[in-house]
Amino acid sequence: MATQKRVRIKDIAKLAGVSAGTVDRIVHNRGNVSKKSREAVEKVLKEVNYRPNIHMSSISLKKKYDILFVSPKFVEGEYWGSIYTGVLRALDEFENINVSCKKLTYNQYDVFNCKEVYSKALKLEYDAVIIGPIFQKETQVFCSQLTEKGIPYVFVDSDVDQTSPIAYFSANHYISGYLMCKLINSIMKSGKKDIGIMQAMRVGNESANSTILRKSGFQDYLVENKLQSKIHKIPFSATEPEKNEGMFDEFFEENKDIGGIVVLNSRGNVIANYLNKKKIDNIKLVCVDLTNENIKSLKNGIIDFLIGQKPERQGYLAMKFLLEHLIFKMPVMVANILPLDILTKETIDLYREFNDLVYLDQYND
Amino acid sequence: MATQKRVRIKDIAKLAGVSAGTVDRIVHNRGNVSKKSREAVEKVLKEVNYRPNIHMSSISLKKKYDILFVSPKFVEGEYWGSIYTGVLRALDEFENINVSCKKLTYNQYDVFNCKEVYSKALKLEYDAVIIGPIFQKETQVFCSQLTEKGIPYVFVDSDVDQTSPIAYFSANHYISGYLMCKLINSIMKSGKKDIGIMQAMRVGNESANSTILRKSGFQDYLVENKLQSKIHKIPFSATEPEKNEGMFDEFFEENKDIGGIVVLNSRGNVIANYLNKKKIDNIKLVCVDLTNENIKSLKNGIIDFLIGQKPERQGYLAMKFLLEHLIFKMPVMVANILPLDILTKETIDLYREFNDLVYLDQYND
DNA sequence: CTGTTAGCGCATTCAC
DNA sequence: GTGAATGCGCTAACAG
Numbered sequence: 001m002a003t004q005k006r007v008r009i010k011d012i013a014k015l016a017g018v019s020a021g022t023v024d025r026i027v028h029n030r031g032n033v034s035k036k037s038r039e040a041v042e043k044v045l046k047e048v049n050y051r052p053n054i055h056m057s058s059i060s061l062k063k064k065y066d067i068l069f070v071s072p073k074f075v076e077g078e079y080w081g082s083i084y085t086g087v088l089r090a091l092d093e094f095e096n097i098n099v100s101c102k103k104l105t106y107n108q109y110d111v112f113n114c115k116e117v118y119s120k121a122l123k124l125e126y127d128a129v130i131i132g133p134i135f136q137k138e139t140q141v142f143c144s145q146l147t148e149k150g151i152p153y154v155f156v157d158s159d160v161d162q163t164s165p166i167a168y169f170s171a172n173h174y175i176s177g178y179l180m181c182k183l184i185n186s187i188m189k190s191g192k193k194d195i196g197i198m199q200a201m202r203v204g205n206e207s208a209n210s211t212i213l214r215k216s217g218f219q220d221y222l223v224e225n226k227l228q229s230k231i232h233k234i235p236f237s238a239t240e241p242e243k244n245e246g247m248f249d250e251f252f253e254e255n256k257d258i259g260g261i262v263v264l265n266s267r268g269n270v271i272a273n274y275l276n277k278k279k280i281d282n283i284k285l286v287c288v289d290l291t292n293e294n295i296k297s298l299k300n301g302i303i304d305f306l307i308g309q310k311p312e313r314q315g316y317l318a319m320k321f322l323l324e325h326l327i328f329k330m331p332v333m334v335a336n337i338l339p340l341d342i343l344t345k346e347t348i349d350l351y352r353e354f355n356d357l358v359y360l361d362q363y364n365d
Numbered sequence: 366m367a368t369q370k371r372v373r374i375k376d377i378a379k380l381a382g383v384s385a386g387t388v389d390r391i392v393h394n395r396g397n398v399s400k401k402s403r404e405a406v407e408k409v410l411k412e413v414n415y416r417p418n419i420h421m422s423s424i425s426l427k428k429k430y431d432i433l434f435v436s437p438k439f440v441e442g443e444y445w446g447s448i449y450t451g452v453l454r455a456l457d458e459f460e461n462i463n464v465s466c467k468k469l470t471y472n473q474y475d476v477f478n479c480k481e482v483y484s485k486a487l488k489l490e491y492d493a494v495i496i497g498p499i500f501q502k503e504t505q506v507f508c509s510q511l512t513e514k515g516i517p518y519v520f521v522d523s524d525v526d527q528t529s530p531i532a533y534f535s536a537n538h539y540i541s542g543y544l545m546c547k548l549i550n551s552i553m554k555s556g557k558k559d560i561g562i563m564q565a566m567r568v569g570n571e572s573a574n575s576t577i578l579r580k581s582g583f584q585d586y587l588v589e590n591k592l593q594s595k596i597h598k599i600p601f602s603a604t605e606p607e608k609n610e611g612m613f614d615e616f617f618e619e620n621k622d623i624g625g626i627v628v629l630n631s632r633g634n635v636i637a638n639y640l641n642k643k644k645i646d647n648i649k650l651v652c653v654d655l656t657n658e659n660i661k662s663l664k665n666g667i668i669d670f671l672i673g674q675k676p677e678r679q680g681y682l683a684m685k686f687l688l689e690h691l692i693f694k695m696p697v698m699v700a701n702i703l704p705l706d707i708l709t710k711e712t713i714d715l716y717r718e719f720n721d722l723v724y725l726d727q728y729n730d
Numbered sequence: 731c732t733g734t735t736a737g738c739g740c741a742t743t744c745a746c
Numbered sequence: 747g748t749g750a751a752t753g754c755g756c757t758a759a760c761a762g
Binding site for chain 4: 383385461
Binding site for chain 4: 008009010020021024028030052053055056057058059060061062063
């Protein structure tokens with residue numbers, strides 16, 4: 001009753017006046033089909049909305065698929081780790097498909113290392129790539145070389161201009177920054193009016209695309225709402241954390257009117273730990289990404305709102321769509337923008353309990 | 366690499382020294398098995414963590430399952446409609462399983478009608494029931510009669526005391542109320558301090574369990590945080606909406622210090638539309654449930670935060686778990702508490718785009 | 731080029 | 747009470 005009976009390959013064969021084998025050859029673009037048969041089958045396919053049953057396919061599929069996963073280095077519980085967990089979950093769900101997934105990671109704070117890893121990646125053999133991009137230009141070069149070799153790729157976390165991925169899976173970073181600005185303003189109580197923004201220092205002086213977009217959304221909210229808050233950049237080092245406390249001490253010495261801080265990258269815990277240590281509790285804090293460290297700070301009340309980007313789902317969908325594309329050459333939607341999760345101390349536990357899946361795998365290259 | 370090769374029924378058969386047919390008889394509790402075989406197989410099952418492949422099972426399954434869905438009346442886009450949509454989505458995903466789902470609905474504001482529908486339900490034939498409960502006592506009676514007949518049931522939206530469902534799928538309504546109280550307080554600006562709570566009038570004067578729990582969470586937040594806000598109940602009628610405007614006029618005439626309103630049931634749009642019509646824009650509003658009407662008010666800025674309870678997912682999981690239970694008699698987790706979504710004007714569109722699935726079915730009984 | 735056939739994991743039926 | 751045989755939708759190898 002709910003949905004009409006799904007049409008099978010056998011039905012299509014009958015309607016087109018050919019055998020099941022021929023239909024299968026066409027669906028999988030496997031050649032050796034006469035023009036006449038192809039046209040007859042494609043005509044039927046257009047009429048009947050054939051949705052191949054991937055579970056049935058995978059059981060009898062013999063081909064092996066090699067996928068490469070390239071992203072910033074990570075450990076479990078970090079943003080990129082969750083993306084990878086999603087990738088593994090997709091592999092688990094489609095366990096009958098014979099696919100191997102090789103992982104290659106680079107230092108996201110060092111453009112030179114990223115370049116190195118990309119060229120290392122080009123020497124390997126695989127059917128498709130999942131890319132977690134940080135550096136725009138380097139990724140563009142990498143992608144154009146993949147295109148030359150005829151290898152399809154998808155992005156997770158961000159899209160990259162001037163590339164042609166099969167699909168990408170990301171949050172809307174602009175809206176994310178816009179939202180974070182709204183949230184910090186709506187919870188800052190009258191009195192101290194200034195807002196701080198954390199800024200990571202990188203080798204190569206390039207900021208991640210996602211952070212740039214968030215900053216732009218942040219600014220636009222201020223302008224659209226004619227807010228007069230003074231904005232202060234707070235520098236910090238992701239690679240040499242021991243330097244941070246000194247820098248923060250200096251900053252807060254000079255800026256006494258900070259009423260709220262927004263962290264537009266996933267390292268919110270850096271400032272949260274500082275505020276906690278110094279027992280500063282009159283500064284509101286809005287951060288992004290459900291890293292283990294950020295979650296800890298959300299739970300103990302230092303972070304007020306934490307924005308989640310569903311990294312696990314991004315990875316899951318990327319692998320799932322990639323497999324569907326490889327197997328069925330199905331047209332997939334290119335832009336896949338996932339919703340933003342707004343989390344508080346009250347909701348984080350339920351969120352994790354429900355989304356967490358235990359993976360005991362080692363996260364090794 | 367990701368996960369160890371899944372063990373198949375054939376593997377178990379070999380390990381236990383019996384044939385695949387025998388293993389299947391045991392897995393499906395179908396009898397006609399010697400004690401010796403049963404013990405051998407069960408021993409192996411314990412050791413190897415057999416996860417039957419439901420997709421492979423369903424293809425060769427011949428049995429037909431009849432499911433009954435009982436809930437408050439709804440139209441598309443309302444809370445209960447989304448739950449039903451999730452049920453249909455599960456049926457679509459497991460299309461190979463031969464299952465029919467009959468729908469029966471009652472007036473959630475009229476306990477007598479609910480009773481009638483429950484007794485009508487008891488006269489039908491089915492293998493299991495999905496219940497959306499509103500009235501506690503009546504549901505308890507219904508459930509005890511189901512238990513007598515040996516018919517399993519699951520709840521969506523709420524659990525009900527003194528019943529033994531296979532499982533239930535709901536939000537934590539207590540936390541939901543607690544959270545709504547925190548949100549309204551964090552965004553109310555100094556000045557007007559009082560908070561209003563909307564209260565639906567019902568035939569039978571029984572409030573839904575979910576609303577009672579939310580109220581309790583709401584109160585506890587106030588107490589724990591030693592907040593002095595004065596709380597005002599604002600009565601409204603869900604069944605005779607034309608009476609509301611007069612009641613609200615009267616209420617706001619008498620209470621000038623309302624700075625925020627919380628609606629602990631899904632009818633937030635009732636007060637939102639009123640505030641919009643009267644151009645009152647200095648009252649913050651926090652509501653629950655993503656009904657089409659509530660979403661409209663969120664988008665035009667009348668509602669500040671809207672709490673979502675993932676009704677679609679509740680319905681989906683209820684049907685999915687029920688089928689798994691019926692087919693495999695698998696032990697399912699009884700309490701399934703879904704996370705709460707916090708939505709704002711900025712995030713609602715992404716949320717809907719991503720979660721919406723088009724179902725062209727008619728919502729008829 | 732194309733139809734036929736075997737086999738994937740599983741539930742079920744049918745001889746033994 | 748049990749193993750062997752069949753068929754589900756699909757892919758892949760094979761024989762024409």
